[in-house]
Amino acid sequence: MTGILQGKIAVVTGGGNGIGREAALAFAREGARVAVADYEANAAADTVGLINAGGGQAISLSGDVTVAADVQAMLDATIAAYGRLDCAFNNAGIAPYQVDAAGKLTHEWSESAFDRMIDVNLKSVWLCLKHELPLLRANGGGAIVNTASIAGLIGLRGSTAYVAAKHAVIGLTKTAAMEYAADGIRVNAVCPGFITTRMTTWTRENRGEAIVAGTPLGRFGEPREIAEMVVWLCSDRASFVTGAAYQVDGGWTAV
Ligand code: NAI
Secondary structure (H helix, E strand, O other): OOOOOOOOOEEEEEEOHHHHHHHHHHHHHOOOOOEEEOOOOHHHHHHHHHHHHHOOOOOEEEEEOHHHHHHEEEHHHHHHHHHOOOOEEEEEOOOHHOOOOOOHHHHHOOOOHHHHHHHHHHHHHHHHHHHHHHHHHHHHOEEEEOOHHHOOOEEEEEEEOHHHHHHHHHHHHHHHHHHHHHEEEEEEEEEOOOOHHHHHHHHHHHHEEEEOOOOOOOOOOOHHHHHHHHHHHOOHHOOOOOOEEEEEEEHHHOO
């Protein structure tokens, strides 16, 4: 049986861990060859090892998605390896604790924390789009998924710049969807709820019970449950879907 992405070439940022790793594995399972990008080079290489062990094909790329030259180099390497690009999952991101802002109110965030959050969670998505869209255009079309969050749709206490960045990712997504529809390029966002990755370790330990109680499906999500949405959005089965932001959140935002 062939996969829904048979023969496609995909790039995944933040592919060394969590949601990105599961998405890279899902792309490969569905028949795509995958460029796994992460600034944790060993983590990206481990994902590639898992893909190869499963009979798939992948390359690992290291680089910081906030640096334009790194993004360009990452995509150049993808083209050098596979000749074209069909799908991109712009997923690398960080949480407030990674800029020393866990639990801080809006006025308590430092300027440097705010700037870093916007760089990693917003500017990087634009940089990836900037360098991916011409490749997809040259290819006659393709599909992009950006990782937003439920924090792109609602406010979350203690996450001010994270929330601002993720709302903006949805804005970028909608605008790119409009601008490149005529080129056969679909651009969508996925909005995960609370997912079991290292990013939510602190949250699970400190607020886990409250989050589970507030989630209609009564649990945290698994990274593979986001990956399923991502590969579907990248596939021809989603041929009339663009400019959308899909929650995969166990019902959290429905309440
Ligand atoms: P994770 O920490 O497991 O994985 C994130 C990956 O991105 C890591 O491998 C990290 O090395 C990479 N990365 C971070 N900054 C980078 C940079 N500047 N350049 C290159 N790579 C970089 O986290 P997780 O949970 O898999 O998060 C993935 C995405 O999903 C993020 O955008 C996050 O904001 C989003 N998200 C996660 C949720 C969750 O509950 N885990 C909920 C909603 C959104």
